[in-house]
Amino acid sequence: xxxxxxxxxxxxxxxxxxxxxxxxxxxxxxxxxxxxxxxxxxxxxxxxxxxxxxxxxxxxxxxxxxxxxxxxxxxxxxxxxxxxxxxxxxxxxxxxxxxxxxxxxxxxxxxxxxxxxxxxxxxxxxxxxxxxxxxxxxxxxxxxxxxxxxxxxxxxxxxxxxxxxxxxxxxxxxxxxxxxxxxxxxxxxxxxxxxxxxxxxxxxxxxxxxxxxxxxxxxxxxxxxxxxxxxxxxxxxxxxxxxxxxxxxx
Numbered sequence: 001x002x003x004x005x006x007x008x009x010x011x012x013x014x015x016x017x018x019x020x021x022x023x024x025x026x027x028x029x030x031x032x033x034x035x036x037x038x039x040x041x042x043x044x045x046x047x048x049x050x051x052x053x054x055x056x057x058x059x060x061x062x063x064x065x066x067x068x069x070x071x072x073x074x075x076x077x078x079x080x081x082x083x084x085x086x087x088x089x090x091x092x093x094x095x096x097x098x099x100x101x102x103x104x105x106x107x108x109x110x111x112x113x114x115x116x117x118x119x120x121x122x123x124x125x126x127x128x129x130x131x132x133x134x135x136x137x138x139x140x141x142x143x144x145x146x147x148x149x150x151x152x153x154x155x156x157x158x159x160x161x162x163x164x165x166x167x168x169x170x171x172x173x174x175x176x177x178x179x180x181x182x183x184x185x186x187x188x189x190x191x192x193x194x195x196x197x198x199x200x201x202x203x204x205x206x207x208x209x210x211x212x213x214x215x216x217x218x219x220x221x222x223x224x225x226x227x228x229x230x231x232x233x234x235x236x237x238x239x240x241x242x243x244x245x246x247x248x249x250x
Contacts, residue, residue, distance in 0.1 A: 001181055001182070001185065005181055005184075005185055006181055008181075008184075008192075008196055009170065009179060009181035009183075009184045009185070010179050010181055012196070012199050013174050013179065013199060014174075015203070016199040016200065016202050016203035017202075017203075019203035019206075020202055020203055020205060020206060022206075023203070023205070023206025023207055024205075024206045024211070024214070026206065027206045027207070027211055035211055035212070035215065036209070036212060037209050037212040038122070038209050040113075040118075040119045040122055043116060043118035043119045043122070044112060044116045044118070044119055047108055047109075047111070047112040047116075048109075048112060050105075050108055051104075051105045051106075051107075051108030051109040051112060052105065052109065053105070054101045054102075054104055054105030054108070055101070055102055055105025055106050055108075055109060056105070057101055057105075058097075058098045058099070058100070058101025058102035058103075058105055059098075059102055061094060061097065061098035061101070062095070062098040062099070062102060062141065065091060065094055065095055065098065068091075069091060069163065069164060069168060070167070070168045070171045070172070071168075071171075071172065073164070073168070073172075074087075074164045074165070084162070088149070088159075088160055088162075091149075092145060092149050092150050092160065095145035095146075095149070096145060096146060096150065099141070099142040099145055099146060102138055102142075103138065103139075103142060106134070106135065106138055110131060110135070113127075113131075126207060126208055127208070127209065129204070129208075130201075130204065130208040130209070130210060133197060133200060133201040133204065134201060134210075136193075136197045137194060137197050137198050137201055140190055140193050140194035140197065141194055143190050144161075144163075144188075144190050144191055144194055147190075148160065148161050148188060148190065149161060154188065156188070157188075161187070161188055161191070163187065163191060166183045166184065166186050166187050167183065167184065167187050167191055167195065169183050170183035170184045
């Protein structure tokens with residue numbers, strides 16, 4: 001096994017987690033006001049209303065499938081009466097639906113960002129890097145689901161590739177600090193690339209607009225009302241407005 005393979009499948013997962021944790025702390029501590037999607041809805045909303053829901057719902061479906069496939073051992077699903085064939089068919093079916101939604105939604109969002117001048121002007125270099133990595137993760141995932149597990153384009157897996165016996169085992173071993181690189185090097189190259197690029201993207205989340213996925217509007221429930229005051233002197237009678245705060249009249 002090469003040093004590069006050992007680094008990617010032993011060290012890189014932990015490097016990406018550390019980079020993510022340190023980055024999230026830094027972002028929250030020193031750039032709390034930048035913790036946002038930097039929404040461009042004000043510049044264009046028609047395509048956004050179509051592409052954003054498709055992409056986000058598709059991503060949630062894909063993440064749900066990843067959680068089930070990577071964290072739940074095959075022995076557990078077999079114990080409750082779900083055969084490997086049934087699991088495979090269901091996983092591919094839901095995966096195809098999620099893949100179509102994610103690809104169409106992401107294509108619309110990228111087209112919107114490139115074709116709308118005002119939106120493209122507020123696109124940062126980090127946004128462009130993020131879109132390249134995100135697109136690579138999505139396309140590799142789609143190829144794994146549709147190209148290998150459904151259409152067998154590589155010709156080596158007529159019944160689909162059972163990643164639960166290799167990739168999933170490697171992933172779970174990370175939590176007990178004993179990853180076996182052999183579990184990943186035995187997987188098809190597209191699965192390896194999908195995992196490697198996903199780890200790099202995960203490490204970059206704190207430094208991109210993707211940080212918003214770890215936000216929830218919990219504070220809005222208890223936030224006090226915002227009081228707006230007019231700058232128009234006519235709203236205050238015949239006198240000029242005073243400097244500073246004006247008392248609230250009830």
